[in-house]
Amino acid sequence: MRPLRAATAASVLLLAAGAVLRQSREPKELWGYVQVRSKAHMFWWLYYANNPTKDFTELPLILWLQGGPGSSGCGFGNFEEIGPLDREMKPRNTTWLQAASILFVDNPVGTGFSYVDDCSLFAKNLSAVVSDMMVFLGEFFTCRTEFQTIPFYIFSESYGGKMASGIALELYRAVQKGTIKCNFMGTALGDSWISPLDSVLSWGPYLYSTSLLDDNGLAEVTAVAKEIMDAINKNEFGLATELWGKAEGVIEENTDNVNFYNIMTKDVPEMKSNEQGNLHLTGLYQRHVRNMHKDSLNELMNGPIRKKLRIIPDCVKWGGQSREVFENMAEDFMRPVIDLVDELLAANVNVTVYNGQLDLIVDTMGQEAWIRKLKWPNLKQFSQQRWKALYVSPESTETAAFHKAYENLAFFWILKAGHMVPSDQGEMALKMVRMVTQQEH
Template sequence: MGLLRAGAALSVLLLAAGVVLRQPQEPKEVWGYVDVRSQAHMFWWLYYANNPTKDFTELPLVLWLQGGPGASGCGYGNFEEIGPLDKEMKPRNTTWLQAASILFVDNPVGTGFSYVDDCSLFAQNLTAVVSDMMVFLGEFFKCRTEFQTIPFYIFSESYGGKMAAGVALELHNAVQKGTIKCNFMGAALGDSWISPLDSVLSWGPYLYSTSLLDDNGLAEVTAVAKEIMDAINKNQYGLATELWGKAESVIEENTDNVNFYNILTKEVPEVKSDEQENLHLMRLYQRHVRKMHQSSLDELMNGPIRKKLMIIPDCVKWGGQSRQVFENMAEDFMKPVIDIVDQLLAANISVTVYNGQLDLIVDTMGQEAWIRKLKWPDLEQFSKKRWKALYVSPESTETAAFHKAYENFAFFWILKAGHMVPADQGEMALKMLRMVTQQQH
């Protein structure tokens, strides 16, 4: 198990009136593989923070975990959301590198440029995902000692939030035991699949309240949501995943194909007629992973980026194993992890929940529902607090979000954003990052 390193682009230093300024254009970056198990290879990509007045040692380190499972953080999160360049290779004005170093990782193994040599090695549950990530983080902090004392946060999106909760708890325990040396400060769960059932049960009411379902449609969605609830109550999680796919089809039929990631954007899923085997899983994969591997990003990652990285094996295609990653996690997919969030709060770890107003797949109503189920002793005090309006700048008069926090728990309601908050509302996402990492109030 070891870190392979390649490629580093260093910021230009300018001398102006005796003051060293860093030109925020080309951040220093390194990347490599960690063998998290024998024949299981995890790809990572680190960008050092790129701020004109602060060294990277004065800013936090953020680990970004993408969703799916099977969507690539090194691809999608990097080039579509928070990295220094967009997929046209143009600088991103709202890159998080202004406020943090970013560590992207393609997990679970098989995602993005990560790969397994044997199909039996795909992760099949959260425990396996967390175990692999702990091996990776152990190697990372051992090799990159400059980050051992820098405040470290895990930010996540979608299924990545479920993984983030599990990783955060295990990392906290490892730091307490002294087996990993890092300054772990907290986790941020963005549009996160923490309680699949609470999300599903809120789909009907949310769509109805936004005029995307009529009474008949609401009745149909409610009926299939009850089927999912019954399956989960009987611990039939594989069946619940199948029914989840059925529920999405019912919604599409009743809403003229609403986009699950942003209800104001139209998108029609494609399923090839020859894919009859595991049809429900194929549909789910097409909706929730394949959309993050669209042709332009696919061409970028398998073309120029692959050439730049120089360490991707010839046999590995970016995203080539992502469907298997998703299908291997199907049994685990609908399991809730509210109890893990409770354990994080009990351990006094900072937990932030943020959600996009226009997201359907993990709508805000569903997030609020599972939060009400927390056993956290301070929940009542948190609930009583009034939220505060947030603006992207002091000059702005448009409400960008609402925010509420108590002790070690915070919630951001991000307006005009769908499932991918940084892609839809980049300025507000950057402001949120600064607030969570205590650089701004």
């Protein structure tokens, strides 16, 4: 069945969102739902750029895609990373609104405040995720004409980067065909799950080099990584996902529960005795989705934020369908999308890769490994570039990152940051945004 364009109900909601605009408060914001398929509803939240010297029309628009799959951009990305307020509702000094308008979307459907009326409608693969997002973006740019000519970028984190690669390619094609009118300028893949196998194979060496594994631990992690590689080579992606969960368990046992998002911290996940189903999937869900729904954020989203928004259906709880989102995508987890990045580069789309130095789940070694596999003709020239040290300000003497770029590919090595780069190094993340969107060099 052809996806509903939702020209009636969804458009009304897009426009009705203006009615709940908080005129008295900066920054200007809008929100609403788009019905991307029959009985599948996607929630979005837009903040207009809030810069003291520039109007929003002089700054780009950034779409932020969270990971998981099943983690909420409107919740976690907004209040924990880059939005105007933190989860204590205090102003964030490093909000990206200084450099751009931000569009948060709870994606795939079922994430955050997004929801489905029928459990058969959860996305099961990347193509379904991309298809839904194309419906959403078509509606958004049709209704919010003020953004059609503004430079538009897709920034992402974790599994959001995998989704961003597919969405960016499909959006590029839609713009070329004229079916979506927007000024698409590129995508940034942050600590992104582009090549799961390259990440998995680098876990042992990375932990060993940082003194978090001994010889015995390295041997155990290497053995389970090889099991994952064998499953992927046989196209047994469901099995590979289960083994991925097993591998993380092996790492936790050997490292005294290292935090997968920042190796300088410790994590002791709660295992609830009433959890049902596949134990490895349960562990993965707890580490990578429920971890993003901590009590304080959960209370904020289902309390004050829900009251503010005024359009969330009574039957919808923020994060209430996140586990189903995650589990329905299980067959897709371990599939690589290096080929999509190659297609983006071949189409001359600007691609930025950025990674936190202290991230384990998507460590920098693994990112560099899949980049070496690109078939992009300019890869050799990119690789030969010398990286350049970056500082958060001219006065600073502390190296905050390294950067190199060639043609339409760029890489940022963000120091002292884990998986959530904007949370750990907010100033450097904001500087990176300005560089990627060509506001500074």
